[in-house]
Amino acid sequence: MDDLKITLDTLSEEDKQELAAFIQRQKKKKSRKDLALFQLLQQKKNYRPEQLIERLYPGEPNPVAYYALRKRLTRHLTDFIMLKRMEEDITAASSIMGQLSLARYLFDARVDRLAWMYLRKAEKLAVANEQFDLLNAIYNLQIERADSEFADNLDQIIRKRNQNKLAADEDERANIASSLINQRLQTVRRQGRDLHFDKIIQEVLQAYNLSEAVSKRPSLLYKLMTIARSAILARKDFLSFEPYIISQYQETEQKYGFIKAHHYYKLSLLYMIAHVLYRNKKFSESMCYLGLLQDGISKEAKSHYALFYPRYTFLMVANLVFLRRNEEAIVLMENMLNKSSIALSTRDQLTARMGLSFNYFALGSFSKANRVLLSIKRSDKWCESKMGREWVLKKNLGELILQYELGNEDLVLNKIRSFERTFRDLLQEPAYRNVKHYLLLIKHMVDQPATVESPAFFQQVEESLEFDSFENTDIQAMSFYAWLKAKMLRRPYYSVLLELAKSEW
Numbered sequence: 001m002d003d004l005k006i007t008l009d010t011l012s013e014e015d016k017q018e019l020a021a022f023i024q025r026q027k028k029k030k031s032r033k034d035l036a037l038f039q040l041l042q043q044k045k046n047y048r049p050e051q052l053i054e055r056l057y058p059g060e061p062n063p064v065a066y067y068a069l070r071k072r073l074t075r076h077l078t079d080f081i082m083l084k085r086m087e088e089d090i091t092a093a094s095s096i097m098g099q100l101s102l103a104r105y106l107f108d109a110r111v112d113r114l115a116w117m118y119l120r121k122a123e124k125l126a127v128a129n130e131q132f133d134l135l136n137a138i139y140n141l142q143i144e145r146a147d148s149e150f151a152d153n154l155d156q157i158i159r160k161r162n163q164n165k166l167a168a169d170e171d172e173r174a175n176i177a178s179s180l181i182n183q184r185l186q187t188v189r190r191q192g193r194d195l196h197f198d199k200i201i202q203e204v205l206q207a208y209n210l211s212e213a214v215s216k217r218p219s220l221l222y223k224l225m226t227i228a229r230s231a232i233l234a235r236k237d238f239l240s241f242e243p244y245i246i247s248q249y250q251e252t253e254q255k256y257g258f259i260k261a262h263h264y265y266k267l268s269l270l271y272m273i274a275h276v277l278y279r280n281k282k283f284s285e286s287m288c289y290l291g292l293l294q295d296g297i298s299k300e301a302k303s304h305y306a307l308f309y310p311r312y313t314f315l316m317v318a319n320l321v322f323l324r325r326n327e328e329a330i331v332l333m334e335n336m337l338n339k340s341s342i343a344l345s346t347r348d349q350l351t352a353r354m355g356l357s358f359n360y361f362a363l364g365s366f367s368k369a370n371r372v373l374l375s376i377k378r379s380d381k382w383c384e385s386k387m388g389r390e391w392v393l394k395k396n397l398g399e400l401i402l403q404y405e406l407g408n409e410d411l412v413l414n415k416i417r418s419f420e421r422t423f424r425d426l427l428q429e430p431a432y433r434n435v436k437h438y439l440l441l442i443k444h445m446v447d448q449p450a451t452v453e454s455p456a457f458f459q460q461v462e463e464s465l466e467f468d469s470f471e472n473t474d475i476q477a478m479s480f481y482a483w484l485k486a487k488m489l490r491r492p493y494y495s496v497l498l499e500l501a502k503s504e505w
Contacts, residue, residue, distance in 0.1 A: 004070060005041040007077065009385075012346050015084070016042065022080045023073075033065075034073045092129040092261075096122050100138060107145055116150040129261045130219065132168040139164060173208045174220045178227060180204050185231040197228045198244050215252045218265040229272055236474045238279040245273055267296045267308055274315055279475055281501055283319045290316055310336065310348040317355060321362060322501050326494065330359045346386050350376065354395060358479075361398070362494045366405040373399055380422070393423055394476070397435070400442065401483060409446050416443055437464040438480060445487065452487055461488065475501075 011019065023035050033056055040052060047055070053066045086094035099122035106115035119142055126135045139161035146154040181204050185197055201224055205211045214221050225245055232241040249269050252258070258266040270293040277286035290312060297308045313336050320329035333356040336344070344352065353372050360369035373395070376383070384392045400415045416439050420427065427436040441464060444457070451457050461484060467477070482497040489496065 002041065002046065004074060004077075005046070008038070008041050014343065018084075019077065019080050023076050033069050034076060037069055037073050038076075092125050093131055093134065096126050096129070096131055096134045096138075099125070100134065100141070103141065107141075112145070112148040113150045115145070116148065116152075119145075120152075130167075130217075132164055132171050135164045136161070136168055170210070170213055170217075174210055174213065174217070174223070177204045177208045177210055178220075178223050181224065182227045182230075185227065188231075197231055197241070201228065214248070215255050218252060218258055218262040218269075221248060221252055222265040222268050225269060225272055229276075232276075236279075238276050238474075242273075242276045242280055242282075245269070245276060249273060263296065264304065267293060267304060270296065271308065271311055271315070278315060278319055281322070281475060283322045283501075286315070286319050287323075290319070306342045309340075309342060310344060310352070314351060314355060317359070321359065322498065324498060326359055326362055330356065330363070333359060350383065350387055350391075354391075354398070357398065357402075361402065361405075362497065364492065364494070366402055370399075370402050370406065373402070389423075389426070393426065393435070396422070397438075397480065401480075404442065404446070412446055413443065434465050434467075434477065438484075440464065441484060453490060458488060461485075 008016070020035060020038065023038060024032065036056060037052065040047060040055060049063075049066070050061075053061050053063055056066060056069070086098070099118045103115045103118040103122065106112070106118065119138060123135065123138050123142075125131075126138060139157055142152065142157045143154065143161065145151060146157065181201055184200050184204070188196075188200070202211070205214065210220070214224065225248065228241065228244070232238060270289050274286045274289035274293060277283075277289065293308065293312055297305050297312065313332055317329040317333050320326065320332070333352055337349070337352050337356065353376055357369045357372040360366075360372060380392050380396070383395065396415070396419050400412060400419065403411045403415060419439060423432075423435075426432045441461060444460070445452050465481065467481070478500055479497060482500050483493050485500070486493040486496040
């Protein structure tokens with residue numbers, strides 16, 4: 001497949017429109033070959049090079065011009081992504097690099113006074129944001145230009161440079177430690193052994209003399225918690241993660257606090273804590289941390305708000321459902337989809353539509369729930385490229401249950417057969433055993449509706465689906481089980497779901 005097309009396909013529809021305008025930024029022409037190539041590569045069909053050449057140069061194939069054109073489009077794409085990343089940068093790295101580049105230019109232009117002014121600005125910004133690698137480049141340029149009449153004291157520069165090297169070295173050790181921790185957690189996860197993530201983290205941190213640095217460096221704490229959380233999400237071992245991340249966060253806050261440069265890491269950690277509390281069915285406690293998160297994003301720059309507001313809303317909505325406030329949850333989700341002041345990413349739009357469909361389903365508004373899912377108007381293959389395979393699996397399962405509620409039994413059976421074909425490999429995995437048996441139970445409900453309320457079917461459900469204790473049961477798995485139980489008891493789904501969220505199995 002065409003590598004340039006693969007790269008272009010990673011852009012959102014909005015970004016593609018912006019790139020098209022960016023290509024024409026210098027001089028608009030009625031016919032631009034680089035824009036024509038861009039439009040061809042956006043099409044679903046995968047053209048071979050000779051087909052692209054034929055369309056771009058009809059009648060006079062010109063392979064040399066075509067490959068030069070590809071290079072030009074790649075340069076446009078590279079420049080566009082670089083500027084886009086600078087706009088979205090919340091670490092100040094791009095601003096520092098810009099000032100450093102400007103200083104170098106001014107030195108070359110022999111405007112030393114202004115060059116040193118921008119170098120000092122870059123240094124101050126880099127110190128405030130703990131950009132140690134960039135500080136190293138700044139100090140090296142200051143040393144190189146120390147013969148200027150506008151320069152700072154050379155001994156002082158060297159002293160700061162040496163201190164920074166120690167911090168930069170700690171950063172490098174932290175990166176090595178993070179990669180090792182990630183690798184070990186993945187190995188343990190693949191082998192199916194007990195995770196003991198806290199023990200793995202501590203062993204590696206001690207080996208690299210970083211134990212104390214975690215509390216002092218929120219960036220390192222955030223990185224480690226992100227790695228541990230990814231392992232936890234795969235294993236759904238939320239109970240052990242909850243006390244660990246809360247204690248780590250509190251230790252950092254009480255001992256050292258979070259300065260302005262650490263605000264992104266603080267917000268991220270608050271979100272992680274609120275999320276794990278929700279997954280452990282501690283909805284009111286989760287809401288408390290969401291309140292802290294809301295305070296943090298409402299006082300911050302637009303970049304932080306745009307990043308965290310969708311996450312905050314999704315988690316707020318999820319908590320409201322289990323706090324018997326589903327109508328409020330629907331209003332929040334509808335407002336974010338239709339009245340939000342920020343442009344939602346593709347992932348956020350898909351997450352919002354899936355969530356809103358569930359909210360309507362819990363309310364018993366099955367037709368509305370179905371219309372929300374139909375509004376996605378994208379193939380499962382496309383959704384998988386944006387959201388991952390498990391998200392598509394859950395979407396398909398939700399659609400299947402909706403069709404059952406709408407009385408479309410033939411469609412339900414067709415969807416089950418399609419589901420079993422599409423996810424055949426996953427259904428063989430132990431982690432998806434319950435999904436496999438869940439499908440068989442729904443098939444039984446369609447084939448033999450009169451037996452759904454019978455003791456025999458009750459027993460079949462209990463024997464087919466494997467659940468640990470209530471505390472160790474994932475809330476999403478519990479939500480699917482609640483629907484089955486509601487059918488067996490002939491009771492509203494939402495009532496059964498709320499009961500399960502408050503009492504043991």
